[in-house]
Amino acid sequence: MMYSFLRSSTLAVALFFLCIQVVVAQSALPTEEQQIMAAVSAAPESLQAEATVLGYQTASDSTLSVLRKGTNKLICIADDPKSTDFHVACYHQDLEPFMKRGRQLKAKGMSRKEIDLIRRSEIRSGKIPMPERAMALYALSGPDDAVDYEERAIDDVSPLYVVYLPNATAESTGLPLRPFSKGAPWLMEPGTPWAHIMISTGEKVNKKVPAP
Numbered sequence: 001m002m003y004s005f006l007r008s009s010t011l012a013v014a015l016f017f018l019c020i021q022v023v024v025a026q027s028a029l030p031t032e033e034q035q036i037m038a039a040v041s042a043a044p045e046s047l048q049a050e051a052t053v054l055g056y057q058t059a060s061d062s063t064l065s066v067l068r069k070g071t072n073k074l075i076c077i078a079d080d081p082k083s084t085d086f087h088v089a090c091y092h093q094d095l096e097p098f099m100k101r102g103r104q105l106k107a108k109g110m111s112r113k114e115i116d117l118i119r120r121s122e123i124r125s126g127k128i129p130m131p132e133r134a135m136a137l138y139a140l141s142g143p144d145d146a147v148d149y150e151e152r153a154i155d156d157v158s159p160l161y162v163v164y165l166p167n168a169t170a171e172s173t174g175l176p177l178r179p180f181s182k183g184a185p186w187l188m189e190p191g192t193p194w195a196h197i198m199i200s201t202g203e204k205v206n207k208k209v210p211a212p
Helices: 002-027 032-040 093-107 112-125
Strands: 052-055 065-068 074-077 085-092 135-143 153-164 186-188 196-199 205-208
Touching (some): 032 052, 032 074, 032 085, 074 093, 085 093, 093 112
Parallel strands (some): 052 074
Antiparallel strands (some): 052 065, 085 135, 135 153, 153 196, 186 196
């Protein structure tokens, strides 16, 4: 009987601490306004206020939903609460079918190679519409504590600037396939529908997001 009592007590304690962990995880999710503020920080300031923002409803679910419907052509993705690092990105809305399909396939546990094969096939079939002109993407990456929500400040983050240029090659652009100096552009995924120019300064920046 004593063994059963101890076993039940141990189980009760374990369940108690598990509940605490769940509550803490849920409370760690930034508010919608906080998610929006952090998400748009990746974009040029002139485009922040009217960008559409996709974010999260719970800390345990990586499904994105619309937190704010914008009026310009930029979509910003909030920081994933399940990630141990800070990362936000904004891109032209015409890239959303391609990006959304990538998220769907990744959620199924597929590898990058499998995702690329499927998306390439679906682009060819017309299932995924892919823009034929240049499209911009902006991203910020940093430590998990990069955001000060009260000050609306993002500190010590690394910016990345990307220009999608479908089917571009080193020959068609004159760009190298790797950076040849600090801050120099280079071409990634040449010859693919998602070929893109990368520009990374390698420097840390601090950003302040204006209040709406």
